[in-house]
Amino acid sequence: MKSTPSMPTFYTIWFGQLVSTLGSGLTGFALGVWLYQETESVTLFAINILAYTLPNLLVTPFAGALADRWDRRRLLILSDSGAGLTTLAIWLLLASGRLEIWHIIATTAVGSAFNAFQWPAYSAAITMLVPKNQLGRAGGLTQIGQAISQLFSPAIAGALFVTIGLRGIILIDFATFAVTVLTLVAVRIPHPERSAEGEQGRGSLLGEAAFGWKYIASRKGLLGLLAYFSIVNLLMAFTNPLFTPYVLGFATPDRLGYVVSFAGLGMLAGTLVMSAWGGTKRRVNGLLGFGVLAGLSFILFGIRPSLALVAGSGFIFFFCIPMMNAHSQAIWQSKVAADVQGRVFAVRRVIAGGLNPIGVLLAGPTVDGVFQPLLEPDGPLAGSVGLIFGTGPGRGIGLLFSVLGVLAIAAALMAYAHPRIRQLESELPDAVVEPAEETARVEGEATPAAAG
Numbered sequence: 330m331k332s333t334p335s336m337p338t339f340y341t342i343w344f345g346q347l348v349s350t351l352g353s354g355l356t357g358f359a360l361g362v363w364l365y366q367e368t369e370s371v372t373l374f375a376i377n378i379l380a381y382t383l384p385n386l387l388v389t390p391f392a393g394a395l396a397d398r399w400d401r402r403r404l405l406i407l408s409d410s411g412a413g414l415t416t417l418a419i420w421l422l423l424a425s426g427r428l429e430i431w432h433i434i435a436t437t438a439v440g441s442a443f444n445a446f447q448w449p450a451y452s453a454a455i456t457m458l459v460p461k462n463q464l465g466r467a468g469g470l471t472q473i474g475q476a477i478s479q480l481f482s483p484a485i486a487g488a489l490f491v492t493i494g495l496r497g498i499i500l501i502d503f504a505t506f507a508v509t510v511l512t513l514v515a516v517r518i519p520h521p522e523r524s525a526e527g528e529q530g531r532g533s534l535l536g537e538a539a540f541g542w543k544y545i546a547s548r549k550g551l552l553g554l555l556a557y558f559s560i561v562n563l564l565m566a567f568t569n570p571l572f573t574p575y576v577l578g579f580a581t582p583d584r585l586g587y588v589v590s591f592a593g594l595g596m597l598a599g600t601l602v603m604s605a606w607g608g609t610k611r612r613v614n615g616l617l618g619f620g621v622l623a624g625l626s627f628i629l630f631g632i633r634p635s636l637a638l639v640a641g642s643g644f645i646f647f648f649c650i651p652m653m654n655a656h657s658q659a660i661w662q663s664k665v666a667a668d669v670q671g672r673v674f675a676v677r678r679v680i681a682g683g684l685n686p687i688g689v690l691l692a693g694p695t696v697d698g699v700f701q702p703l704l705e706p707d708g709p710l711a712g713s714v715g716l717i718f719g720t721g722p723g724r725g726i727g728l729l730f731s732v733l734g735v736l737a738i739a740a741a742l743m744a745y746a747h748p749r750i751r752q753l754e755s756e757l758p759d760a761v762v763e764p765a766e767e768t769a770r771v772e773g774e775a776t777p778a779a780a781g
Contacts, residue, residue: 393675
């Protein structure tokens, strides 16, 4: 029997994930401040980012295969429980006076491995709980947690850091994981029906993990869309270890927190607009259109060392992110068979973020060895580009940000020029249909199912 979408169940799970994301944002910001204050090392800051990125990439393909094999609700419980225990481990080390830098890096890696199970299971579960015509709005709602975390976590964590300290913040985070697990215990997520694609992809865990790639590679539009996101994510990965040093180059830590929170307000606005609007009729157009706007915001971000300019362009950039992600997610959820979405979405996530470590690793050397020397007071570009960007400390980072923005715009325009991407929604039939559509299809009135 075909399952019926259950929006109340979706809202229950969404609320639990929202609470957990807010708690994780508090701890993430507080640990980042603690790590940078203890070491004053951008390299260690970047290594901790890699400690989260690499385990997530390695585990995600297998997590996706398990999301299609196992009960997705139980997998979400496992993911949140494991991440909560790693948070508790940090608290115990801190309370005993034994917390060291390598402890943070190690627990970050372990927590990342558990988090790898969360995204494919959650994304695939949404398809079973939300009507197809509401997937765009659901995509907006799922990102509200990130937006609220981006908006409130820095300011709240900064205040709590002074009043209750890092130990208190970590305990709050652990409590949010408990709330999340309780919401998952209270609901049920339907199992998807077996599709022809799902039957073809059955086999060993390694084979099922590889099936996700075969599924995407055989659909050129989805493969092209994935290549676009991989390029954009690589460009943005350069900014992760550079943003904090860039802003601290001309502002105090408290103003850094205000800027991050204001940028988070843009993400919150984007998620609210997307949740109410649902996106453009042709989702590819909305995705790439907001990709161009995001690139423009990054050009502005780097031009001048101005808090107002950084905050304003950051607001625009983070407004675009949920718009792009929700349009993309709705495309994938409607075009990929429900019973293989765990595997496909896991591979999609790995490929989309697979180049991120390269950006993180190259960011520092690229600035120090290339861009900063260009904009020293006596540098080669001081008399030309330097008239716009300025010269001296930090201006190389600003120039790099603007160059990344130009490349992001070029990537969006090239993606739109690719016919398989531009026509993806009309060329690739929907794989996820509503019960009424299923009846019509049996009677020969609906579009054919996606090819295997």
